[in-house]
Amino acid sequence: MPDVPLLAGMGGMNSSQYQTAHAGRRAILLSRNDDTGEYESLASTLGIEIVDKIIQRGKPNPRSYLGSGKLQEIAEEMEMSGPGHLWHRVDLVLIHDNLKSSQLVNINDALTIETWDRVRLLLELFTRHASSAEARIQVRIARLLADRSILRELTNRETMGERLGYGAGGQTGWNNIMKAVGHEITRLRRRLSKLDASMSERRRQRSRSGALTVGLAGYTNVGKSSLFNALSGKAVLIRDQVFSTLETTVGRMENKPRILMVDTIGFIDNVPAELLDSFSATLQESLSCDMLLLLVDASNEPEEIRRKLATSSREVSGRIKADSSPNTIVVLTKIDLCTAEQLQEAKEIVHYYSPFEAIPVSTMSGGGIEELRSVILTQLHGPPVQVNIIHPEESSEIELAALVARVHRDALVIDIEVEKELTKIYGWIDIASQSRLTKEFPTQINITGKS
Ligand SMILES: Nc1nc2c(ncn2[C@@H]2O[C@H](COP(=O)(O)OP(=O)(O)OP(=O)(O)O)[C@@H](O)[C@H]2O)c(=O)[nH]1
Ligand SMILES: [Mg+2]
Incomplete structure (x- = not known):
């Protein structure tokens, strides 16, 4: 891959030298609404400190997300942010939403500082957490797709004579870079499809051996890996972080009758389909199952429960193949953190989504785990x-x-x-x-x- 000097989305980084350690970086966050909690926790997972939030309520400006006057103000403030200023040593601008490439480039031009939108933030997180070959390829593809759309924007601008000074060789240079990125995406997709093929072969072998599988699905950080550990006894990474898990792990829940359990990546709101599609094989591994557990964090606020449940069930139903719709049971997690009233309210919310009664569990106290085990066994093998x-x-x-x-x-x-x-x-x-x-x-x- 050639070195591509990309500014928007990646700061002045060369694409072959991605900075992956972001801990300790100081950022300002630009948003069009107040609801920035989840975004801030994504940033803090990467160790990025948001030192200031600039919230301009209203609809995003189609050219530059914030109005050009506001951007100008921010640029001037940045110029003056010496020692003692709240923005001192800020080297990153975070945008609360997903942006069009043109918006990212415009903001970047106005502020001349590394700028990430929500997708870029997620990509950085995925890059950091990808630990298997499969996850690394998936993340790399997703990154290149995002880079390509920025490159396309820059190429267009150079062609139109709107923007100069990027890379040597003018338009031909840009076209060569675009081609190289395209080839790299094709090469990685080929490698991924080989891995996918071996994954589906393993799936076939499992089902031939008579094993039944239970898939786990749910919003990120809901407690999938914890439940997987509790039921299968196989240790997978558990962290109080979003997207700790990016790959599939299969573990044995029961030996006789043989039941396998699949842990995988979680869902999150506002992820462009393209990004999640890079992970579709991983998700498929969990969704191609005989029974699905859809996890919901009962300790969340009711509004959050509704939002996360809506996202998770939409993603699940959009990805399950029509001919293989598994029975889905909602599992309410982290009940050790809720009051009886909270749990009751959570039950009522999820009741709209599943005809089966939700099963409350806590992997912390062990409460409900044996009941869940027995529900799974009965669902798959009939009553004892x-x-x-x-x-x-x-x-x-x-x-x-x-x-x-x-x-x-x-x-x-x-x-x-x-x-x-x-x-x-x-x-x-x-x-x-x-x-x-x-x-x-x-x-x-x-x-x-x-x-
Ligand atoms: N109090 C309490 N905390 C829990 C429980 N289950 C999980 N947690 C915590 O919730 C956090 C997330 O747990 P994980 O099991 O990693 O969640 P996940 O759904 O696999 O998350 P990702 O892989 O990051 O999407 C961790 O800090 C766990 O310790 C529970 O029953 N009670
Ligand atoms: Mg996990």
């Missing part, structure tokens, strides 16, 4: 059954013990009751194993509902 072992006539202890052990091998046992002529084993056992058992031991074993 009762395996009756008829005691051998000569009451051979060894023979009976062997039969009990044999049932244990196939079943997730909840309870055992020993009666005079009968041992009742109560638990979950998949249909195939049920018929195998009754075929193998037609006179000693029969299976019924719970008596």
Whole structure:
């Protein structure tokens, strides 16, 4: 890849030398509304300190987001921001919304300082958290797509004679850079599709082996990875940060009957489809499942619950293939942080989205986890059954013990009751194993509902 001196969106960085450590940077935030909390937490996840917020209420200006007068004012203030000024050492301007490339370039021209919109902020976050080959390629593609639209804008301006001084070689130089970016995107997409193919092959193998899968979905930071750990016992990264998880992890929830669980990336509002599409294979891994858990943070304010639930369910339903719609159960997370009234309100909100009753859990206290496990098992394998072992006539202890052990091998046992002529084993056992058992031991074993 050639070095592309891009200003808007990336400061004076060369695209081959992205600055990935942003901790300690000082920024000012420009916004058109007061609702900047989530954005600020995205920035602070990267260690960026927002030293000042400039809020100009109203509709974004189509040319430069803020009016040109306001931008001029900010540029002048910046000029004067020496030691002692609140803006001293500010080297980044953050924009609360997603911008058109032309707006980004215009702001950047007016302020001559590195400028990020919301997409760029998310891309920086993704870059930092991408830890698998798959996630790194996905993020790189998403970045190049965003870079390309800025490049296109700059190329157009140079062609129109509106803007000079970027790169040597004039228009031909720009066209070569655009071509190189295009080739790089194609190359990465090819690599990604190979990874996707091996992912779907693994999925096919899993389903051939008779394993059923439970997918996790929900807004970022809702507690997906924590629940995954609690149910599968497999350690994945949990952090009080948005987008800790960018890739798929499959873990085993139960061995008999075999149930796998899939943890993956979360959702967030206002992400352009193009950006989320880079992660579509990762999301697909979790959504191509036999049952989906849609997580909702019960400790959020009601408005936030509504907003996040609307985003998550829209993303889920837009991505699930029509022929493979899994049953979806809403799980209310972090209930250790809520009052009984809060939990009740959360239940009422989610009731509109799912016909199934929401399951409240806390991975912190462990509350509700076993109930959820049993709901998952029942949903996938039907209600628990009762395996009756008829005691051998000569009451051979060894023979009976062997039969009990044999049932244990196939079943997730909840309870055992020993009666005079009968041992009742109560638990979950998949249909195939049920018929195998009754075929193998037609006179000693029969299976019924719970008596
Ligand atoms: N109090 C409390 N905190 C929880 C609970 N479950 C998760 N958390 C916290 O919520 C934060 C996010 O948890 P994660 O499991 O990483 O959430 P996630 O949905 O995987 O997040 P991303 O992968 O970043 O999208 C962490 O700080 C967890 O410790 C819970 O039941 N109670
Ligand atoms: Mg996670």
